[in-house]
Amino acid sequence: MKNLYGVVVISLYCATANAALNELSGAWAGSIGGASIAVCFNESEELKGVYYSDEFKAPIRLIAIDDVFSAKDKKIETLSGTKRSVTHLLVRYENTLAKTEQVVSLKRVNNSALYDSCSSVAFAGKLATSRSMPTIEYQGHVYNYYKKNGVPLFSLTEKNAVTDKINKDIYDLIHPLKTIKAFELELKPSLGSNGSIETSEASITPQFWSSDYLSLNFNQWSVDTGRSGVSWASHTWDLKTGDRVDPWAWVNTKYLWKTPYSGTVKLPKKLTNLLYAITDNLKNCPALDSYDTYEMVITRQGLLVSSPATGNDCDKEWNLTWAQLYPILTPEGKIAAAKMSGSNK
Structure with a gap:
């Protein structure tokens, strides 16, 4: 499966005359084309939903309009509901480019309670860890980079005493335990209130790389601070000794x-x-x-x-x-x- 990020529409048709939208609140799981997907809905006056695939873990907000939930992007794919109950939801998945569609069954995650919000562990737990990124090349040099629980993890792919020393220093600099705790404190309220990820962001990117020195830019933005919350600085290592200079x-x-x-x-x-x-x-x-x-x-x-x-x-x-x-x-x-x-x- 290449992409789940398109137009997603979950059309909700009442199974009984007394059925209500908020019966969907909670966490749901299923799979499309071998890729697992997760969907959740918050209970509120205007029920809000989110969905993501396990492959990409980038949540897309679903907004209720006349009992139809939609997330607009490139109009590539749709996901529409045809029947639901307290524990099961049948949806139709359509890829408009490939001109294919299939019926997908969504089930409540681990019997999650009705009215669980999108901040519940059932839905938000997997979002704490993003998928691993492939090896990246920068000016003829390669490194691994991915994010885990809000922590940017950068490591040199070459394995020796010097690179091990540098990799450990980079890891220690970002204070992973402290960063993970801050990420989790921001993640759950964000998902629970508006169905989206609004957390502080951090990144590590190469600025300079030669046979002698490596300089990395450490960039951070604190949530709800605008431009004033952006800070960055450069760290440099001697590639012959592994020492920071x-x-x-x-x-x-x-x-x-x-x-x-x-x-x-x-x-x-x-x-x-x-x-x-x-x-x-x-x-x-x-x-x-x-x-x-x-x-x-x-x-x-x-x-x-x-x-x-x-x-x-x-x-x-x-x-x-x-x-x-x-x-x-x-x-x-x-x-x-x-x-x-x-x-x-």
Whole structure:
């Protein structure tokens, strides 16, 4: 089965004159084309439903309109109900592209009680773990990445003492037990109230990868906070030793971590002077050394330094070459520059 994400319609026809929509509330399970599906309904004045497949675990909200539940996307598939009771529901599954349809039987999950909400373990339990993602390639390098219980899990596929050390460090950084608890606290109320997943999000993505260094971007968004709740920062590892390194130390300062996703840094004097020397239009901007944080990313040519984003003309980005940086680099920084300057991998 390739896709369950299309138009899903569950048409509810009363079995008796006294049948009510809220008889559907609770968790249901079945299968289509060998792929298991889960459907649930919340009891409310306007009964709300959700469905997902075990393969993708991305819930789609079902909205009741004239006793018909629908989720609109690409108009590929439909799921429509023809008969239901307290414990069983017969539905018709239709794939409009393949021009096929079949009858599917949905049963209550583990005899879940009538009026269980979509936050119940019967429905939400499997949503805590997403399916594993295939091995991903980034600039000729491969890694595994997937999410489990709201935790982004990143691991290097090559197995040796160095990669084992790095993988453990990445895992420890995200505080999995703490993150899982926070995810579960947000997941169930969200499903129970509006039938959708509205939780904080986190991700880990490669920013730079050479034979010597790996830099990963740790990104996090806190639910119900809008843009102000977004935070991110870059972690870098030495691929020869497995140690985490701070590229800011190469220009004689230090990044002070608050969380794995944020921290503060002050521009050192020599770097500040260099940036002033190569930058125009700073007359009406705050002093460069007045900001409490900057972003630094390693490139093959040098270091990319960015000021905090404020949305005005004072937002700056400097793509500094190793040649420009060399006079202000620490001994550690000069060693890194020599490695990077001679690396084409």
